[in-house]
Amino acid sequence: MQRSSLLAESLAILGKEVASELRRRVALNAIGLFAVTTLVAVAYQIGPYGLAEQDRPFLLSALLWIILFFAATAGLARVFVKEEDAHTAKALRLAARPLAVLYGKLLFNLVLLLALEVIIVPLYCALMGFAVRSVAGLILVMAAGGAAFAVTSTFVAAIIARASGSNALFAILALPLLLPLLVAVIAGTRAAAGSMELAAVLPALRAIVSLGGVTMVTAVFLFPVVWRD
Amino acid sequence: MTEKTWQKGLKWLLGVWLTGVTAAALLWAPPAAGFQGDSFRIVFFHVPQAWVAVLAFCVNLVASLRYLRGRRPLDDARATAAARLGLLFAILATITGSIFAKIEWGMFWNWDPRETSIVILLLIYAAYFALRQAVADEERRGALAAAYAIFAFVTMPFLIFVVPRVYASLHPNLVEAARGTVRFKMDPHMRMVLLAALVGFSGLFTWLYTLEVRVARLVAARRAQEEA
Numbered sequence: 001m002q003r004s005s006l007l008a009e010s011l012a013i014l015g016k017e018v019a020s021e022l023r024r025r026v027a028l029n030a031i032g033l034f035a036v037t038t039l040v041a042v043a044y045q046i047g048p049y050g051l052a053e054q055d056r057p058f059l060l061s062a063l064l065w066i067i068l069f070f071a072a073t074a075g076l077a078r079v080f081v082k083e084e085d086a087h088t089a090k091a092l093r094l095a096a097r098p099l100a101v102l103y104g105k106l107l108f109n110l111v112l113l114l115a116l117e118v119i120i121v122p123l124y125c126a127l128m129g130f131a132v133r134s135v136a137g138l139i140l141v142m143a144a145g146g147a148a149f150a151v152t153s154t155f156v157a158a159i160i161a162r163a164s165g166s167n168a169l170f171a172i173l174a175l176p177l178l179l180p181l182l183v184a185v186i187a188g189t190r191a192a193a194g195s196m197e198l199a200a201v202l203p204a205l206r207a208i209v210s211l212g213g214v215t216m217v218t219a220v221f222l223f224p225v226v227w228r229d
Numbered sequence: 230m231t232e233k234t235w236q237k238g239l240k241w242l243l244g245v246w247l248t249g250v251t252a253a254a255l256l257w258a259p260p261a262a263g264f265q266g267d268s269f270r271i272v273f274f275h276v277p278q279a280w281v282a283v284l285a286f287c288v289n290l291v292a293s294l295r296y297l298r299g300r301r302p303l304d305d306a307r308a309t310a311a312a313r314l315g316l317l318f319a320i321l322a323t324i325t326g327s328i329f330a331k332i333e334w335g336m337f338w339n340w341d342p343r344e345t346s347i348v349i350l351l352l353i354y355a356a357y358f359a360l361r362q363a364v365a366d367e368e369r370r371g372a373l374a375a376a377y378a379i380f381a382f383v384t385m386p387f388l389i390f391v392v393p394r395v396y397a398s399l400h401p402n403l404v405e406a407a408r409g410t411v412r413f414k415m416d417p418h419m420r421m422v423l424l425a426a427l428v429g430f431s432g433l434f435t436w437l438y439t440l441e442v443r444v445a446r447l448v449a450a451r452r453a454q455e456e457a
Contacts (some may be wrong), residue, residue, distance in 0.1 A: 010415060164363040167395050172359050175292045176352035180387040203250065211387055222376045225297055 006103075009096050013104025017079065018111070025077035026082075027112060035071035035120050039127065042067065048129030060130045061189035066184055068120060072113060076153040077170040079105045080161035089161075098224040102154070106219075107111075109151035109157075110150040117142050125152030130193065136200035137192035146207055152177050155219040158226045184208045243436055247429045250422065258422045268332040271325050273422055277430035278322035282350060284434060285315030290382045293375035305371035306445030309361070310438055316354040318434070323347050354383045371383065 021027055042063055051059055083089040092101060121142060124130060132138045156174045163169060188204030254273035262355040292308035295301070326344065338344060360377055364370035 029267070036415060152380075152384075158378075159360065159377055160363075162364075162369060162373055163360055166363075169359060169363055173356045176349045176356055177381060177384050179349050179352075207387070211384065214383050218380050222379060225372055226376050 001156060006097070006100055009100035010103035010107065012094075013096060013100055014111075015108045017104060017108035018065065020082075021108070021112075027078045030078070030115055031071050031075035031112065032119070035067055035116060038067045038070065039120060039124060040078065041129040043124075046128070048127070056130075056143040057190045057193040060128055061186050063128075064121070064124050064130070064189060065186050067124070068116065069178070069182060071116060071120070072149065073171050074167070075112065076109050077152075077157040077160060077167055079109055079154065080157045084161045093227070097219065098227045101227060102158070102219065102223040106154045106156075108151055109154045113146040113150050114143070117146055132193050133196045134192045134198060135199065137195075137198050138189065138197075140205060141185060141188035141192055141201055141208065144208045144212065145181070148181050148208050148215065151183075151212055151215045151219055152181070155198065155215070155226075157194060158223060162226060173196065181208065181211055184211065204227060236363075238416045239432075240436060242259065242360045243429070243432045246425070250426045250429045253422045254426065256416050258339050258419050259416055262352075268329055271329045273426045275322060275325040275329060276423060277426045278318045278325060279347065280427055281430050282319040282322055282347070283436075284431060285311045285318060286350070286382065286385065288438065289315060289378050293378045296371055299359070300368065300371070300373070302367070302449060303442070305367075305375070306449075307372075307442055309378060310441035310445065312354055313380070313441065314434060314437055316351070316358070319347060319351050319354060323351065328336065350385070353385075 046063075080089075083092055096104075121138075125132060153170075153174055156170060156177065160166070160173060162171045178219060184204050184207040188201050191200040191204055194200065250273070258270065258273070260267070260269070288311040289308050292304050292311060296304035296308060306421055323344075326347070330339065330341075330344075331337045357378060361370055361374050364373055374419060
């Protein structure tokens with residue numbers, strides 16, 4: 001009974017987020033346009049022939065994640081900031097338990113990130129001539145990386161919404177926490193590009209999953225403190 | 230809040246101890262093989278500084294957890310004091326490390342994994358203070374800063390212990406851990422001085438930390454007096 005109602009509450013919040021996002025499309029526009037603009041700038045300047053053959057897997061993986069990372073920081077904080085801006089946070093606090101809010105918002109950010117990846121990664125591969133040997137490995141790294149990314153950025157979004165709500169503060173707080181994750185996802189993407197074997201991405205995938213797991217557990221414990229104060 | 234006699238005694242002991250450590254580091258420790266000139270002697274200051282930066286992070290964690298449990302303003306002051314000293318020692322460790330890198334590898338900075346991890350520790354401390362400055366309400370500031378500090382702490386092991394050991398590093402490794410055994414790769418005299426320096430710097434941190442906490446107590450008492 002208890003568990004199913006937590007799930008139902010979380011899904012209801014996810015539904016509310018999706019509905020309100022489809023109505024205004026602020027986060028979608030910010031993330032999508034940011035990603036496409038940087039992608040076009042990178043593709044125009046570097047393109048498929050701008051890099052030496054031996055540098056390609058390494059530099060192209062790093063560039064891809066830089067595009068995804070900065071596009072994500074442009075929009076992920078909104079999930080909590082908008083509640084404070086619209087003065088709806090109090091109503092939400094009354095309507096749902098803290099963990100349901102965390103799970104719902106986290107799922108929404110995850111959907112947003114995965115949608116961003118689904119659009120940007122194929123475009124990037126086509127425009128930059130990024131040949132990925134192990135597509136399954138890349139999908140695993142992208143999915144796990146996106147989930148771990150969503151956890152940290154949702155938690156930091158909750159903190160900054162209760163502070164000043166500025167995007168600059170979001171970047172300052174999130175960057176040092178996301179850096180180890182970025183190192184791991186770039187290594188994983190490079191491994192997927194360089195080898196047909198699925199086993200090649202495993203070391204990076206282990207780091208991503210453990211980092212994501214640890215941050216998720218911590219977020220579950222700490223979120224009520226951030227949300228209730 | 231007057232100082233007790235044993236506290237004065239400890240302070241003197243700390244002074245004498247650190248003087249002894251400095252003298253031993255510069256004069257007594259034998260030259261290490263494989264390093265240019267006397268550059269290796271910076272290890273007796275650089276390693277304890279990095280150690281204190283991490284120790285301060287742990288003290289900050291404990292104080293943050295206590296704050297979230299009891300909401301006592303003094304615990305928040307403890308967490309801030311630890312973070313401030315941690316930031317200071319992280320900066321010192323970065324500077325001494327750069328000097329060593331310049332002498333040994335010819336460049337002040339070369340994005341060695343260890344260097345990267347100390348920069349991220351610095352960034353976390355800086356972010357912690359940026360967050361504190363962005364919140365006006367005292368209790369909310371304490372709670373948010375504590376939540377951020379605890380969250381940052383769980384990502385730190387990945388930075389300090391995993392990343393530098395997974396990726397190739399120029400950084401000299403003091404401890405060799407293989408097949409379940411851990412041993413120091415160091416001359417016994419050097420090791421003795423280094424351990425003494427670690428104890429001395431931990432003492433220095435403790436002294437500075439208690440000073441900061443005493444100041445915070447006085448400020449709180451003064452404010453209570455004014456309000457009464």
